[in-house]
Amino acid sequence: MAGNAPDRTINLDHGDPTLYEHFWQEKGDRATIVIPGWQSMSYFSDLGNLCWFLEPEFAREVLRLHSIVGNAVTEDRHIVVGTGSTQLVQAALYALSPQDAQEPISVVSAAPYYSAYPALVDCLKSGIHKWAGDAAKFNKEGPFIELITSPNNPDGYNRGSAVNRTGGKLVHDLAYYWPQYAAISSPADHEIMLFTVSKSTGHAGMRIGWAFVKDREVARKMVKFIELSTIGVSKDSQLRAATVLKVVSDSCEHPGPASNQSLFDEVHNLMVARWRRLRGAVKQSALFTLPDFSPAFCRFRGQYFEPQPGSSSAAFAWLRCEEPLEDCQVFLRKYKILTRSGRQFGVGPQYVRISLLDRDENFNLFLERVSTMDLPQSAQPEERFGS
């Protein structure tokens, strides 16, 4: 990190949610947690629960927030807590993969898919599951697991299954299905649904996610996986997550004046403003395009989410560079802007994913640079064919 020099490198590769710091700074002591040395020493949190390492206080606040937001059906589900939703994806894969099949089950996701999926599935060269790429191109016989991120990381679109047949086991990653990023059209109702504090409250450093799981046996196997891989989940972070989720729920039920909005309103407004400025800068540069979004009714707000077609509040900008530019990541790196290449999401290098969750000073500097970008000499058509 090169301090605050105007020519410093801006790292927008990761979705590091430091944008949220401002909200939490304003909350003061209400969001502070105090843990005495003798507390939470045991491995166990709730011996009577299928998920024996789930802190009851955390589970209560999870249920309360979903009930306020209306983004997920939570009745008759098992809650499984994980070390971030990353661990829960792996737990779900473990639970859904047959242990005694002839060959590993195929795992697919529609491109552009979350860049971590291929390595998550294949890092140990598992004999029970295997990454099989783009769900839209999947045409193998037999069972499969489909990972569905909705709204999608990186492009922000709402998604359903993309495989052209039934018979798949579906895992829904709903990390971005919160009112600051998307219209809450109805409570999501799927077999396995994953959420995380990283993207709902901005506490990425906690490493806390949760799953709602319909089937008891699937939930039991997910718990078994987390037991094997980390013997449960940090209690300290679960307790802290309970505290911050409570503050978010309170901020919705007792919203204050403009200076004391709910987390969803404050971050939503910030995101909409960032997107408006980003669209302006991108239009001015004429080098890139951004996805368009359709207006949608948000039941949480009781209003249309996007009165102006084309505006957005998605967590990432999925930027496409236009001809003659070919590699968007390489081009932006010349301006000391680090992004994640479309190649990592299963598409071409003309795309990059840019985090819009960074602090103001980084976002502003990024926009300044985008506004003043020119086609480099080497990317001019005549130059390219001349060398």
Added chain:
Amino acid sequence: MAGNAPDRTINLDHGDPTLYEHFWQEKGDRATIVIPGWQSMSYFSDLGNLCWFLEPEFAREVLRLHSIVGNAVTEDRHIVVGTGSTQLVQAALYALSPQDAQEPISVVSAAPYYSAYPALVDCLKSGIHKWAGDAAKFNKEGPFIELITSPNNPDGYNRGSAVNRTGGKLVHDLAYYWPQYAAISSPADHEIMLFTVSKSTGHAGMRIGWAFVKDREVARKMVKFIELSTIGVSKDSQLRAATVLKVVSDSCEHPGPASNQSLFDEVHNLMVARWRRLRGAVKQSALFTLPDFSPAFCRFRGQYFEPQPGSSSAAFAWLRCEEPLEDCQVFLRKYKILTRSGRQFGVGPQYVRISLLDRDENFNLFLERVSTMDLPQSAQPEERFGS
């Protein structure tokens, strides 16, 4: 948990370190951590560090405590923090397993080995490593990884490599190499050494472990594994671990009167007293035997650790039932005592592992029952041969 009824079930299956609660209750506010809502929101802890999710304050306190205790060489090592040492074992396996070998590398450990190892290695049917059982019986050609727990879980003995040849890659799990359990004979000096707060300070619920790794490339791959599997390690728990490690170090450097001993002295004295009573009860029952330990000089205390041969302060009792009893776990279960069978540690059912880290009331009740045990009718030799 059936409350405090005298006939309630006593669960000594897990090594749940609730014995430590008393020490931490006495420390009061010194061991309390306060985390405001805006702190530690980012994924990143230390961008300049190979282990980018390692909290610098935690790393400092780890180094300070090892320097006081003298149980590990820490110079010129990389520190990798993990979600408990369980995650670090897997990270080490990932780092040491060739990615492009013809067949998975064999992973071994001398029986009785830590009961979680086989499932840890094989749960995903990995193509890069495979559980190959008892190190002492391993006679396959080619490379291998040996997991060495010293002092050993379950039997408390000090250990070195048990494979009858060189060429192995060794992982040393030193979770119990602390002065409350064992004589610190010299600073351990190995390629990969694992430690955990669960067994050093008693904070199992934190899920925090750390590794000292000599080789930079191995450390880099371990970090990569933790990045893939959980995108780092809870910052809240790392910060809390830093706080409690500091209190432990302070308790060593500024020990108070008997009522305010260092953690190592207090827990050591408790363990020695428990072992003395356990040996008495076991001797009285004549149904079981316990391991014997040799006296050893502890450099941390500057004195012989075991002035009375046969006494001990190990975390587990590795209990063997004698003829005509055959299945120690089944026998103890009749007295509502839950233990872990020797079968899970790669040996026979005549053994069980019993946690000695539970709260006083459970340990006392356990001893009472052991003292009054009789051979059941069905286990009498005449009965067994008659049916």
